[in-house]
Amino acid sequence: MESSSAASGGSTRREATRQKLYEAAVTLIAEQGFSATTVDEIAERAGVAKGTVYYNFASKSVLFEELLRHGVGLLTASLRDAAETTARAGGSRVDALDAMIRAGLVFIDRYPSFTQLYVAELWRTNRAWQSTLMVVRQQAVAVVEGVLREGVEGGEFSDEIDVPLTAAALVGMVLVAALDWKSFQPERSLDDVHAALSRLLQGRVSGRR
Amino acid sequence: MESSSAASGGSTRREATRQKLYEAAVTLIAEQGFSATTVDEIAERAGVAKGTVYYNFASKSVLFEELLRHGVGLLTASLRDAAETTARAGGSRVDALDAMIRAGLVFIDRYPSFTQLYVAELWRTNRAWQSTLMVVRQQAVAVVEGVLREGVEGGEFSDEIDVPLTAAALVGMVLVAALDWKSFQPERSLDDVHAALSRLLQGRVSGRR
DNA sequence: TTGTTTGAACTGACTGGTCAGTGCAAAAGG
């Protein structure tokens, strides 16, 4: 029963169609929300027939769930990579956090719609994909928590910090700042935004220059 | 022609009904989103007939818009009060920021559903109430920006900080940390959460204890 | 007190439209 092909990266025709559907769905749902977006719209924007959507995904919700999994997977990988690269280069944990902030900004810069949609759904309850969302969220936040914990163990961070809460706050800081950047001052450069957040992270806000 | 009663603060029957509708709508929409929430559900939870919803509000969207205005109004007033009280008591700008963080937490503690719904809608585009949302958002963020600006002018904060972006980041920090608190560790005390965020604000994360 | 009027507030069955999901024959496509 198993497809003997499927090969490596997934360059089948089917994979290409799914990718087109993801891209169409992500922007539409980010703009309008899940319920307000119709399957017909998604199909039209992706340039495929409605039947194709149902050939590739069991339902509208399943399409959305796989989209979430896919997107958060990319983000998690990127954060992990930032942390590891910093560590391998002999950077401190603060450097690692800083690198992760940048990785977060780069991600949001590249996939603003996905980020928007993710934030809109994250704290909802009573939705079909809620459990999926919890799992992937935890994977991403865990990367930040890991760095914080290492920093505490190594004496670089105060052992009074609350690791999960601080991680959440840091993620929130980047998320909201970046969404505001994209929404209200899209002309600013990533470096600029990164510098402002770095300053905040390192407590260089209070304390005169 | 004018009703000679109506008395003081708005204790008419109509006002009571509208309040019930707000309360019903805010939890339902926070859980399910605007489009997935039906007017029938709202009416049922409020304990009124569907027609009553339309007697009191022109449409589902208008109900939602007035709800947003009402809620953000409360938050803005509370932030402003925190800043002013601190100033009048001779506190520094950092103290004012800290007081505003606490005010934010108190608000979210009392109205978690509203907060949830607000975050979910804030960065959407192409929605009827988008402009309303921008206006009220700006009112709230402006309070934070004001304190930051005063701090820069008075030399208490570095003049290199980016005021709008830093304000957004601070708001995001509190918002996301608080939503995580309510969603995942609701048993923790407000003081506890406040302490963790204060620490982060004052850069007491890095730097060993 | 008791009856009557008035208009605001409320009710809920109904309508017209929308949309997720189906079914299928025929056409790419690889």
Add this chain to the structure above:
DNA sequence: CCTTTTGCACTGACCAGTCAGTTCAAACAA
């Protein structure tokens, strides 16, 4: 060939908004 896509008609559920009719309480009358 075997998989995938197309095109399109169809169904059944669901839902925003309407409207003719009912309730309620205050004001006034007798």
